Amino acid sequence: MDKNNLIKAYGDTYNDGKIQLSFTLPIQKGLEAEEAARKYCLQLGLKEVEVVHMRDLSEGFTFFVVYAISNVVVDKSKISVAKIDTEEMSYYEINDYIKDKIKRKLTVVGACTGTDAHTVGLDAILNMKGYAGEYGLERYPQYNTFNLGSQVPNEALIKKAVEVDADAVLISQVVTQKDIHIKNLTEFVEILEAEGLRDNYILVLGGPRISHELALELGFDAGFGSGTKPNQVASYIAQKVFENNFKDGDINE
Amino acid sequence: MDKNNLIKAYGDTYNDGKIQLSFTLPIQKGLEAEEAARKYCLQLGLKEVEVVHMRDLSEGFTFFVVYAISNVVVDKSKISVAKIDTEEMSYYEINDYIKDKIKRKLTVVGACTGTDAHTVGLDAILNMKGYAGEYGLERYPQYNTFNLGSQVPNEALIKKAVEVDADAVLISQVVTQKDIHIKNLTEFVEILEAEGLRDNYILVLGGPRISHELALELGFDAGFGSGTKPNQVASYIAQKVFENNFKDGDINE
Amino acid sequence: MTPKLNLDQKLINLCRNYTSKIADDIEQKIENNTTTSVERTVLRLLGVDGVDKHGIPLPNVVVEKIKAKDKLNRGISYWFGNGLLQTDLDVQTLADKIGKNEIDLLNLPQEDNDKVNDFIYKKAKESIKPIKENVKKRDQMMDEFSPGPKPWLYVIVATGNIYEDVKQAKAAARQGADIIAVIRSTAQSLLDYVPYGPTTEGFGGTYATQENFKIMREALDEVIKKEGHYVQLVNYCSGLAMPEIAAMGAIERLDMMLNDAMYGILFRDINMKRTFIDQHFSRMINAFAGVIINTGEDNYLTTSDAVNEAHTVLASQFINEELGLRTGLKKEQLGLGHAFEINPELEDSFLLELAQAQMVRQIFSDSPLKYMPPTKYINGDIFRGHLMDGMFNLASIMTDQSIQLLGMLTEAIHTPFLQDRALSIENAKHVFNSARSLSDEIQFRPDGKIQKRADQVLNETAEILKEISDKGLMQSLSEGIFADIKRPVQGGKGAEGVVEKSENYFNPFYKLLKKELNISNG
Amino acid sequence: MTPKLNLDQKLINLCRNYTSKIADDIEQKIENNTTTSVERTVLRLLGVDGVDKHGIPLPNVVVEKIKAKDKLNRGISYWFGNGLLQTDLDVQTLADKIGKNEIDLLNLPQEDNDKVNDFIYKKAKESIKPIKENVKKRDQMMDEFSPGPKPWLYVIVATGNIYEDVKQAKAAARQGADIIAVIRSTAQSLLDYVPYGPTTEGFGGTYATQENFKIMREALDEVIKKEGHYVQLVNYCSGLAMPEIAAMGAIERLDMMLNDAMYGILFRDINMKRTFIDQHFSRMINAFAGVIINTGEDNYLTTSDAVNEAHTVLASQFINEELGLRTGLKKEQLGLGHAFEINPELEDSFLLELAQAQMVRQIFSDSPLKYMPPTKYINGDIFRGHLMDGMFNLASIMTDQSIQLLGMLTEAIHTPFLQDRALSIENAKHVFNSARSLSDEIQFRPDGKIQKRADQVLNETAEILKEISDKGLMQSLSEGIFADIKRPVQGGKGAEGVVEKSENYFNPFYKLLKKELNISNG
Numbered sequence A, B: 001m002d003k004n005n006l007i008k009a010y011g012d013t014y015n016d017g018k019i020q021l022s023f024t025l026p027i028q029k030g031l032e033a034e035e036a037a038r039k040y041c042l043q044l045g046l047k048e049v050e051v052v053h054m055r056d057l058s059e060g061f062t063f064f065v066v067y068a069i070s071n072v073v074v075d076k077s078k079i080s081v082a083k084i085d086t087e088e089m090s091y092y093e094i095n096d097y098i099k100d101k102i103k104r105k106l107t108v109v110g111a112c113t114g115t116d117a118h119t120v121g122l123d124a125i126l127n128m129k130g131y132a133g134e135y136g137l138e139r140y141p142q143y144n145t146f147n148l149g150s151q152v153p154n155e156a157l158i159k160k161a162v163e164v165d166a167d168a169v170l171i172s173q174v175v176t177q178k179d180i181h182i183k184n185l186t187e188f189v190e191i192l193e194a195e196g197l198r199d200n201y202i203l204v205l206g207g208p209r210i211s212h213e214l215a216l217e218l219g220f221d222a223g224f225g226s227g228t229k230p231n232q233v234a235s236y237i238a239q240k241v242f243e244n245n246f247k248d249g250d251i252n253e
Numbered sequence C, D: 001m002t003p004k005l006n007l008d009q010k011l012i013n014l015c016r017n018y019t020s021k022i023a024d025d026i027e028q029k030i031e032n033n034t035t036t037s038v039e040r041t042v043l044r045l046l047g048v049d050g051v052d053k054h055g056i057p058l059p060n061v062v063v064e065k066i067k068a069k070d071k072l073n074r075g076i077s078y079w080f081g082n083g084l085l086q087t088d089l090d091v092q093t094l095a096d097k098i099g100k101n102e103i104d105l106l107n108l109p110q111e112d113n114d115k116v117n118d119f120i121y122k123k124a125k126e127s128i129k130p131i132k133e134n135v136k137k138r139d140q141m142m143d144e145f146s147p148g149p150k151p152w153l154y155v156i157v158a159t160g161n162i163y164e165d166v167k168q169a170k171a172a173a174r175q176g177a178d179i180i181a182v183i184r185s186t187a188q189s190l191l192d193y194v195p196y197g198p199t200t201e202g203f204g205g206t207y208a209t210q211e212n213f214k215i216m217r218e219a220l221d222e223v224i225k226k227e228g229h230y231v232q233l234v235n236y237c238s239g240l241a242m243p244e245i246a247a248m249g250a251i252e253r254l255d256m257m258l259n260d261a262m263y264g265i266l267f268r269d270i271n272m273k274r275t276f277i278d279q280h281f282s283r284m285i286n287a288f289a290g291v292i293i294n295t296g297e298d299n300y301l302t303t304s305d306a307v308n309e310a311h312t313v314l315a316s317q318f319i320n321e322e323l324g325l326r327t328g329l330k331k332e333q334l335g336l337g338h339a340f341e342i343n344p345e346l347e348d349s350f351l352l353e354l355a356q357a358q359m360v361r362q363i364f365s366d367s368p369l370k371y372m373p374p375t376k377y378i379n380g381d382i383f384r385g386h387l388m389d390g391m392f393n394l395a396s397i398m399t400d401q402s403i404q405l406l407g408m409l410t411e412a413i414h415t416p417f418l419q420d421r422a423l424s425i426e427n428a429k430h431v432f433n434s435a436r437s438l439s440d441e442i443q444f445r446p447d448g449k450i451q452k453r454a455d456q457v458l459n460e461t462a463e464i465l466k467e468i469s470d471k472g473l474m475q476s477l478s479e480g481i482f483a484d485i486k487r488p489v490q491g492g493k494g495a496e497g498v499v500e501k502s503e504n505y506f507n508p509f510y511k512l513l514k515k516e517l518n519i520s521n522g
């Protein structure tokens, strides 16, 4: 086990383990409260706990800011994260790729499902104007894009996907309170599987709290988080379609 | 064990255990870094770790902001903190108290010891003008005050205390890097004890990182932290002197 | 002292001429119609409350029965008033019996029209007395306990549980908040009724019910007396039940209501006619109840760019102003909305924010502007977020804003924690205090960037207002004039609730409030 | 464009007349003296470096031997120059042999005075060439790699370990810092010598040694080339070894030096004469090396109240300016210090800060002001601290400050963590960018609070400057005119290092630099 792979938090010296915390406790401000905060951090396994700020929030609550030392060590070499393996292409490369290798337009259906009305993220990927200087999928000649907008029930989305024989279904989930998105997304995949439709589509998930990791767990093919650019999604879908449908180059549809 | 005494961190619902952290890890920004931060928090025993922000600090460092859930519980009823037991009096009450009950002026010597040059805190307690609307000890007719100022060696302070036959010795320590204050204060008490002078003085410690608790550990009689007002210190010294020298009211000196 | 910006008053007047034309057109399109929600509101104002055995609110039950038989075009007041006359029952008992199907309003003998109307008009007079009382009470309390200097600190609670909300609202008030808004549960705006009783579950917010209003009002009144500082209560007077919520708010002495003429159309895809009719009646009620309304232009900037679309915000404010004034709202009751949503990475973005804020401040000089915080460009960096909120607070005190919706450092992460709210209040108090009179001290350079920006936005505003007044507002909305959102004129939710009035249609409160508010036309 | 404040130019001129009188008096009091540190500096400039077997720096060894025999009044240059002539050794070898007691300068045959002086003067000319080269090099690099727009972002590193410092300095530079200061170890200013070699231990800072200067300079030059952005390096030219550090800095191409005429007296209890003599010579060196000095008025406000004592800051700036100009420093090299230290709980405190910052900006229009962040009123609430730093940054961009010492949200807690520094850089960049041209856009109301405050401070300044010019600066200092600190005229550390010159005293660099800087009198 290589020492250099073991990392600790860094304040101003290697391995000093310094970290910052802030939290609120339901306790009246005072010396006891300060001690309670200290104990709280000690129980987290922290050392040299410094309660540097304590503020009365009234109604029996107190807010604390703490600096402390943690001896936690993470082994860099033991970290592995699932990543999207397709390579990122440009708007033009993608359209050519589809024209040359897939030889037909691709169809995608997207929606903000459940009660989620946050369309800006999905629109950033799908709308003409796009995001961060990149055109959205609607602008791609090789993509037929259906953007169903906000608060779309899972059933309605699936119905549409079937109707237009989509290659990929895109879902945006922004509201995550009380894991409402988990419930909603699980339900979506379950319906698909129940109806034996799961394998007909590439399932793409996105949102500020979405990771590829989480998407896979939920039974999606890919997940895109904050800062995603449309071309990244377009590249992914095109290459996946190719992978799935065209074994070693020979067309068999 | 009364359930109501068991407290958890409060985000927006009782016992949700939500806390905030920020820290830096010596790792290149990226998905692995994010995962490393997550693992770091999991090892701290945290749940539902959300790495909400990650920033490249260059030179192979990355900064993280995290929200997570901690199941740590603190038992309010088990918290006890040492407190200064003397009661806080006003400027006039204190002078009268000394005149009436001790019947002689008290002498105090104060200094910022070691390499510490932070005099503002000590001056706030000792100088005429005082602090937060309260006069400093120099202004008290019943106190002879010697303020030796900054960077005073322990020996010099003790020499002065002996010379003026002080009732109390006041030390300010503001710089705490590398526990320099601990070393310095321990040395001070050791010298006193070596010379058999410890019991001749009430030892008062102060500074923004000083707690009464810590002062006692270091062998002082009292410790005063941030926001201390001069009258609190003056009340304490007067009442302690009375306690120590005048058993049940009858003068025996 | 001379205003910071030298704005073209002729252009401003021109804008108001356009909006007057726009409003005429809208009124003409709606005056011959009523809606189920308006009629339910009549019942609520008369005192009908409660639910039937299926939990359906009685106002809905009663109105639906009449509508089912296509008799609502005469207005619920005739049928219900006639019912009272025939049965001699009190309002609530009659409603209960209708709910239990023990009485069918349509099967009772029918008194002569005028007699019923006179009778119900008297009843209406009676029933608005408590609202008058509330207005008095508010005025007295505000005299005794100051609501604090402007900009007022406005924070939200959104736990979904009214009792949890109360804790957080009290804490916020103690920490120095001047205004508490209870955010509604996400889906409520699309409910064609108002939920009943105290509620403890909701997503991203807490249901707006009369009982919840009462609980929060009492909690705050308690704090007011403790702290000697009047704390204003806000809720959402929007969605399919817009006018009913106005009535509930009037009865429970809410102080402010989010209440926009077009928000429902744009952001909740509610039918245009339905929305314009409902907003009109609900605003008459708010006007009478002395409620300050908050309009929702800020929302445009969550989907559109704050630099390019700045003029749409101003245009919408002009429209909300005109439509509002015509419902009897005083200028002092128009909390026109705008927001600090320009990308801070843009060089001199703060100057553009100042230009916009100062411009609307001068144009709507008597109205309490509602200034919304940065949200879109807040990210997970809570320290940066706190700084941006500080810049927002400074812009506000530099331009004399009125209602300051505090930004949260955790905006990009979660609905506010107790500590987030406390930090945002600390932030605003800190900035406001240390720069209290900055606005009196600074002037903007003539022909400088700020002045030029304001002129540009005002010009663009005049242009689209002209366009809108030519096309008509409904048509313009259908073409996506605001927030890049297109809505079909005939489409949208709640269209079925629009009912054409018969010539003997009567709404006692409409008549009464017009008199009380002495509204001339419309 | 017209200045924001309308200041009384006559009053400003009057202040400068007073300081000129004050400076005359000081010069007259010091011109007949030299100090051990000045003489050590002569040796360092000639090329003497290294330590003896006890680790004592050779410049100290050589000078002490002469002083021990009371022969220093003639100046070290004669004795050392004569030594070189007699022994034909190179500078370093001679110094080594003296250190090893193999040569005793006082026992060598003595050349005629003028011959030695001519010889050593030539040597001096030779030895300042590398410094000239450094100036050229800096100019070239600054042309190629811009130092960035003002206000410059100035951050400190203070780990105590030069190698750790390097990491953090590079990181800061990459994050956008324009200036890196390596804070010194706490006690160094009281050392009557300069430590030698690279160091890895220090309290609250890292020792200033020539080797450490070199290491950091190289590290930054590397970043400069990578980032295409010139990063300036700062250290502390103060304390008992003040002029030696100036020489070291000149040789290692430091760009700025904290270098104040009175800081040592006030905050380190160093003897007045010693300080004034040392600052004079050290400033000539800084002037010649193209170094920007930073004065320390900001420190006054750590012990005195920023509202009541604001005029002492301005008065001290006038004095530092006059004394500085007389040493050949150009106005462009005077980084006059002030600070954002008013209690933010004070209503309108931000207005008072603006008044002060704008006032000094206008009075010292050609000088790069050094603006210090809030420190005293920062507490453990890091969120509030970050906000205060944002207000400070805004005040700076609103008043065209030059050198922005970034505040840290953890100011009340610890010396900066890597992440603290990154956040403070982000804060400054964010505010500066979003309010880049705000200063051009705003004007202050005539006779407004800000204008009145500036007038008041300027008036009070003229008054105490008059008082000081009457009493003399030394007397005034002894009475506690600055920072409430009293220092006896004769007392203080390092007095024993002051030596009265004999009439045949000679300092080749003094003559040389006066010529180079074409300084007339003094």
Ligand code: B12
Residues within 6 Å of the ligand: A110, A115, A116, A117, A118, A119, A120, A121, A122, A124, A125, A131, A170, A171, A172, A173, A174, A175, A176, A177, A204, A205, A206, A207, A208, A209, A224, A225, A226, A227, A228, A229, A233, C158, C183, C184, C185, C186, C187, C203, C204, C205, C267, C299, C302, C303, C375, C376, C377, C378, C379, C410, C411, C412, C413, C414, C415, C416
């Ligand atoms: C704008 C906004 C709104 C607007 C939405 C307008 C609209 N038409 O979208 C309005 C004002 C209507 C709104 C309302 C509400 N909002 Co809102 N809102 C925001 C805000 C400020 C910005 C979101 C945004 O537009 N980001 C910009 C886009 C471009 O970023 P993005 O969504 O992350 O998308 C990118 C990536 O995630 C990815 N991506 C996203 N989706 C997809 C999909 C696919 C297929 C792919 C491949 C990629 C992808 O690509 C995008 C581009 O890079 C956030 C706070 C914040 N600063 O994040 C709160 C926020 C999301 N809202 C929140 C809440 C609670 C609400 C309300 C429920 C509050 C209430 N009770 O009224 C309501 C109800 C709305 C509803 N029913 O869902 C919370 C959510 C908390 C949580 N974690 O659950 C937030 C975080 C604010 C907060 N702190 O409370 N909101």
Ligand code: B12
Residues within 6 Å of the ligand: B110, B115, B116, B117, B118, B119, B120, B121, B122, B124, B125, B131, B170, B171, B172, B173, B174, B175, B176, B177, B204, B205, B206, B207, B208, B209, B224, B225, B226, B227, B228, B229, B233, D158, D183, D184, D185, D186, D187, D203, D204, D205, D267, D299, D302, D303, D375, D376, D377, D378, D379, D410, D411, D412, D413, D414, D415, D416
């Ligand atoms: C002012 C100041 C200075 C001034 C000091 C001027 C002076 N004559 O005091 C100057 C500029 C000289 C200075 C220098 C340095 N400082 Co300094 N300084 C501060 C600052 C900004 C404020 C301290 C202060 O005056 N507080 C106001 C007083 C009233 O509060 P207080 O000290 O807490 O005192 C109260 C209580 O603690 C208590 N109390 C205090 N003492 C006593 C004693 C007794 C007997 C009693 C009963 C009570 C009591 O009562 C007081 C009133 O309520 C702090 C940062 C901060 N905001 O706290 C940094 C700070 C203390 N300084 C710091 C450092 C590192 C230094 C330097 C070493 C930096 C350097 N390398 O140059 C130098 C060296 C000084 C030295 N040799 O010690 C660090 C200390 C870090 C640490 N925890 O170790 C701080 C925290 C800044 C930082 N984040 O880096 N500093």
Ligand SMILES: Cc1ncc(COP(=O)(O)O)c(C=O)c1O
Residues within 6 Å of the ligand: C184, C185, C186, C188, C189, C190, C236, C237, C238, C239, C258, C259, C260, C263, C268, C294, C295, C296, C297, C299
């Ligand atoms: C004017 C107005 N009404 C209503 C709402 C909220 O409505 P809903 O409850 O439909 O989310 C907002 C949200 O910001 C608003 O600005």
Ligand SMILES: Cc1ncc(COP(=O)(O)O)c(C=O)c1O
Residues within 6 Å of the ligand: D184, D185, D186, D188, D189, D190, D236, D237, D238, D239, D258, D259, D260, D263, D268, D294, D295, D296, D297, D299
């Ligand atoms: C002008 C000046 N010189 C020197 C210093 C630091 O000196 P020392 O190394 O003595 O702490 C400061 C500290 O702020 C300063 O302002």
